Amino acid sequence: MKSRELDFRGIGTALKQQVRLNSEHHLVVEGDSLEVLRKIPDNSISLILTDPPYHATKKKNIYGDTQFAKDNEYLDWMAMYAVEWRRILKPNGSLFCYCDSSMSARLEVLFSEQFNILSHVVWTKPNAPGFDGWKGKMKKENLRQWYGHSERIIFAEPAQEGNLHRSPFGQYLREKRTASGLSGHQLTEMTGAYGKVNHGGAVSNWEAGRNTPSRDQYSKICTAILSTGKVDSMLPYEDIIRPFIIDGTKEFTDVWNFESVRPYKGKHPAEKPIDMLKHAIAATTYSDDIVLDCFGGSGSTAVAARLLNRKSVTIEIESDWVESIVNRLTDLEVTVGSALQDEETITDVKLRVNS
Incomplete structure (x- = not known):
């Protein structure tokens, strides 16, 4: 669709000083995502699929996860994102925001000022023994609450002023x-x-x-x-019309069962599985739509978008991960190009770069 191409070019122009990869399908941008978001034109993004620091997990190997002393500081920070997300999304756009279960309720209330909350998805991690992290190793008798073996995903659409559905x-x-x-x-x-x-x-x-x-x-x-x-x-x-394309052959409930990404050399500590990202993108976008991830990490959202013939905008603040994302997407284009020459479909390409 020509309008998507014009939007994509407009975003590239607005962010040109910080763009580290500008191709037909990908924009990779280095910088603080909140500052970058403020430069993106209004109503130019079809889907925001992003995984911000959880704050509650306090992981030192995840940028930003330990920077807030109080919950309210974190929520105030996320409120600024919500305003920008609402501004840059198309009227028929969608938002997926990953979060920790302990923060999800407060984030839902916060987001509801800008969005209609459509679903509260629970991502379970049915990993095989040996790949289930602390679940298999910990002493269960020491628990004082139910073990947190899931993550939450808030699914929402932009809201208009008013009551109830605000469509x-x-x-x-x-x-x-x-x-x-x-x-x-x-x-x-x-x-x-x-x-x-x-x-x-x-x-x-x-x-x-x-x-x-x-x-x-x-x-x-x-x-x-x-x-x-x-x-x-x-x-x-x-x-x-906001796309929501689903049927009985796919995960259609608000409980998603996708295994975590197994450890490998160079894995990002918060990396999400490609199949889960593809599932979210396929259900909520049209071909050539623009998918934004403003906490790029491993670049997996951009990979999933490309495999489904969508365009992507990836923002990442850490230089090493920016370089990794650029290399991963460059390698991906070689693989996709070879697959197309062999008359395979893009969605059949099985790839996890550097895994």
Whole structure:
């Protein structure tokens, strides 16, 4: 989609002083992510999939994990990210934010000022014996609470001002319908979107943000509104309807079972499994969408995005990891190019660089 390409170029231009890799598919940026985020243009990112310092874990080998003396200092810091994330996300964008279980409730409340919280995902780690960390080694009799063997992922969408669902699409549809001079009942009749229980129809539900129309239904909405001659244009489906693409063959509940990344030379201490990242990206983006990770770490989010034919923006503050990410993505392009020459699909490429 041309609009994505223009957005990607605009981001590259805005961040050119700090870009360490600028290619057709990837932007790798070195710097403090909060400062970098403030330079990214409004409404230019389709998905934020990121893994900030957890604070509660206090791991010295993870940058920023020990920098806050008090919980409120950490929450104030994350609140600044939430404001920037809301600003740079497209109206139909999504957010996945990893966090520790002990901080998740407070982060949800904090994020709810800027976002509609859609799911609180529990990531379990069904690792094989010998690869399950302290779970297998620790003395269970010393526990004084349930052992934390999961992480949390807050899944959210940008919110509009108002109450309840605060849907960007709902507001957009209401504004366009009102400008066209159509009543909700008239638009319902013109689109055939009647409800099963009554004739209030789906239009009222869409405007309230309870759900969204299918591609076919949205096409009928556009035709009806544009036919009045009072509205000049309607946004393409991919620019206004938040994607959520899932079926029974994939992990569709809010409990995700993906094994942790096993130790290997050069592994990032907070590295997330490629399959889990691909799962999140595939469900919530369209092809060529732009995926942002503002705590780049190992660069795995960018790898997962590329394997699914998405563009990526990766921000990392530590120079050594920036270099590692650039090398990993450069190697990835060689592998993907070879696979395409062999008529394989990108999603079939099995790769974890440096593993």
